[in-house]
Amino acid sequence: MSDPVLSVEGLQKYFWEQNSLVDRLLGNDPVAVRAVDGLTFDVRRGETLGLVGESGCGKSTTGETVLGLQEPTGGRVEFEGRDVYDLSGEALDEFHREAQIVFQDPFSSLDPRKTIGKSVQQPLDVHDVGTKAEREDRVRDLLDRVGLSGSQYDRYPHEFSGGQRQRVAIARALALEPEFVVLDEPTSALDVSVQAQILNLLSDLQDELDLTYLLISHDLSVIRHICDRVAVMYLGEIVEIGDTAELFESPGHPYTEALLESVPRASLAEQDRTIDVLTGDVPSPRDPPSGCRFRTRCPEVIPPEGLDIDQKAYREVMNLRGLLENRSLSVTKLWERAGYDSPPEEPDDAAVDAFVDAAIERHLERSLPREYRVHVEDAFAAVARGNWETATLRDDFESVCERTNPDLDGTDHPVACHLPDR
Numbered sequence: 001m002s003d004p005v006l007s008v009e010g011l012q013k014y015f016w017e018q019n020s021l022v023d024r025l026l027g028n029d030p031v032a033v034r035a036v037d038g039l040t041f042d043v044r045r046g047e048t049l050g051l052v053g054e055s056g057c058g059k060s061t062t063g064e065t066v067l068g069l070q071e072p073t074g075g076r077v078e079f080e081g082r083d084v085y086d087l088s089g090e091a092l093d094e095f096h097r098e099a100q101i102v103f104q105d106p107f108s109s110l111d112p113r114k115t116i117g118k119s120v121q122q123p124l125d126v127h128d129v130g131t132k133a134e135r136e137d138r139v140r141d142l143l144d145r146v147g148l149s150g151s152q153y154d155r156y157p158h159e160f161s162g163g164q165r166q167r168v169a170i171a172r173a174l175a176l177e178p179e180f181v182v183l184d185e186p187t188s189a190l191d192v193s194v195q196a197q198i199l200n201l202l203s204d205l206q207d208e209l210d211l212t213y214l215l216i217s218h219d220l221s222v223i224r225h226i227c228d229r230v231a232v233m234y235l236g237e238i239v240e241i242g243d244t245a246e247l248f249e250s251p252g253h254p255y256t257e258a259l260l261e262s263v264p265r266a267s268l269a270e271q272d273r274t275i276d277v278l279t280g281d282v283p284s285p286r287d288p289p290s291g292c293r294f295r296t297r298c299p300e301v302i303p304p305e306g307l308d309i310d311q312k313a314y315r316e317v318m319n320l321r322g323l324l325e326n327r328s329l330s331v332t333k334l335w336e337r338a339g340y341d342s343p344p345e346e347p348d349d350a351a352v353d354a355f356v357d358a359a360i361e362r363h364l365e366r367s368l369p370r371e372y373r374v375h376v377e378d379a380f381a382a383v384a385r386g387n388w389e390t391a392t393l394r395d396d397f398e399s400v401c402e403r404t405n406p407d408l409d410g411t412d413h414p415v416a417c418h419l420p421d422r
């Protein structure tokens, strides 16, 4: 196993909202957006590590924070054994030369008023590399290397297609002969027909120039095509890391499995799937769920010991518990369903019974055994009487998944899940 080029430990990046002077004057408390919340991983020399996950799970923030483009909230990043956030002067300059980034959108990452030659040359000018003539020669050579031509030095970005512009952006990222490149969705803005060409170019350049990549993508086919290992991110955390082939064949985390299931499959045999695909939205990183962050959508959330109900019924109860704990059950609508134009001030027993029936009909499609159903009925009755605090159903239905956030365990293929040996 090769040594790491980049080692990340406990990395955090929070953005702060409601943090302006006006907010302070109005007495609004700042709200943390926990975009990256305690990541630990290595990127090994010469490999491509993929970072995959749904939109908003913190991939780009991770890429930018490890490069120091965003200031970290906590944690360490070591590049070639040196603490990146401690660097200054010449050592910081060297890091900026050795670690580069290619962004998703080649249309906005290139200055339309500059020739592509000047854009690629800019990092060489900034770092004062060689003579002017040597810099120009290097740029022409780079343009050849990325499948364009040195003779296109004086052309402007608008004269190029999306794929060609991304080649220019790659040439610019390579201008200073970096060792490590973050590729942030490098093909997402391109036509499908061009995507494979750019991925192949990146692979060829990696071999020729001994590069190490951190490839950020939400697209599993891109990840599978180019990555040696994959880290799966969910809501600011890594839930699984493993070799690409192994992770695709035997995903260890229910989230990874659900992500893989959400990719359309070509073969008929594979289309006949029984596992649920991902449903619901990713919760907000402003207020992530307690315990395992995936538990609000997980198809395998663990019921308390002795609770003998099937997973779909348990999911229904867990969704209901979310509504009760957030007090977001539509009480007025349930009273309407129960036959009341507006919520009665002091409902009598008959009114409460009608409310409970309406709520059960609305929120419990699956039948629960009588012994469990009474707890749900009691909770709805409490809501009908306005006693939200006694209606959490926590005592009867709480899962280990909401109490404790599982660690990323294991050596070769670490997985953060309470279910052992899935």
Ligand SMILES: Nc1ncnc2c1ncn2[C@@H]1O[C@H](COP(=O)(O)OP(=O)(O)OP(=O)(O)O)[C@@H](O)[C@H]1O
Binding pocket: 015, 016, 033, 034, 035, 053, 054, 055, 056, 057, 058, 059, 060, 061, 062, 218, 285
């Ligand atoms: N400057 C910012 N201020 C506040 N919140 C931010 C800021 N930048 C990102 N976020 C939030 O941080 C979270 C992670 O965003 P990030 O862009 O890193 O995710 P991502 O996985 O790369 O998603 P995408 O693929 O959509 O870019 C999101 O909820 C996003 O809204």
